[in-house]
Amino acid sequence: DVKVTQSSRYLVKRTGEKVFLECVQDMDHENMFWYRQDPGLGLRLIYFSYDVKMKEKGDIPEGYSVSREKKERFSLILESASTNQTSMYLCASRAQGGYTFGSGTRLTVV
Amino acid sequence: RKEVEQDPGPFNVPEGATVAFNCTYSNSASQSFFWYRQDCRKEPKLLMSVYSSGNEDGRFTAQLNRASQYISLLIRDSKLSDSATYLCVAELNTGFQKLVFGTGTRLLVSP
Numbered sequence: 001d002v003k004v005t006q007s008s009r010y011l012v013k014r015t016g017e018k019v020f021l022e023c024v025q026d027m028d029h030e031n032m033f034w035y036r037q038d039p040g041l042g043l044r045l046i047y048f049s050y051d052v053k054m055k056e057k058g059d060i061p062e063g064y065s066v067s068r069e070k071k072e073r074f075s076l077i078l079e080s081a082s083t084n085q086t087s088m089y090l091c092a093s094r095a096q097g098g099y100t101f102g103s104g105t106r107l108t109v110v
Numbered sequence: 111r112k113e114v115e116q117d118p119g120p121f122n123v124p125e126g127a128t129v130a131f132n133c134t135y136s137n138s139a140s141q142s143f144f145w146y147r148q149d150c151r152k153e154p155k156l157l158m159s160v161y162s163s164g165n166e167d168g169r170f171t172a173q174l175n176r177a178s179q180y181i182s183l184l185i186r187d188s189k190l191s192d193s194a195t196y197l198c199v200a201e202l203n204t205g206f207q208k209l210v211f212g213t214g215t216r217l218l219v220s221p
């Protein structure tokens with residue numbers, strides 16, 4: 001089974017901090033994604049990557065950037081965290097037949 | 111208008127009941143469709159893919175109507191363990207493949 005691992009389950013950060021969320025998959029998948037999930041809004045795509053060093057903006061990229069230096073690792077960066085970025089962040093990896101999600105990082109910005 | 115729309119529920123049903131969820135999508139470029147299940151405070155997990163011919167996996171049946179841009183999920187003989195949020199998902203291919211999620215339908219199965 002594909003394993004997608006997110007480095008932190010819970011994070012609390014201060015407004016203005018630079019925040020790194022890490023995601024690692026173990027199946028050599030090319031396509032990886034970052035979503036955020038908020039009540040009533042569902043999952044919204046922030047950024048995705050289809051290969052090393054390649055990235056594409058999703059639907060809500062403002063305030064975020066990403067890094068894909070190695071195939072297995074896709075990092076989400078909050079350049080200057082704000083309270084409206086408090087959310088559940090989910091990383092996903094795509095394979096034939098579906099997507100596998102990491103267990104999520106619940107980020108609180110205070 | 112949301113690209114994928116679902117009734118948020120909750121649907122409250124007794125054990126053993128049959129329950130159906132519906133979903134509509136607006137982007138005709140949507141190519142593949144899925145139902146995901148999400149338990150409280152957990153990540154979404156693939157329940158099943160949805161095909162035009164309809165497909166069944168045990169107590170679960172999924173249907174796709176491309177003409178009406180409509181997807182359904184039928185759960186027969188509901189179990190307590192079916193209580194979860196069910197996410198309707200469309201995969202778009204606009205040069206890159208990406209998933210678009212509905213906000214989910216919450217199901218509560220009671221004894």
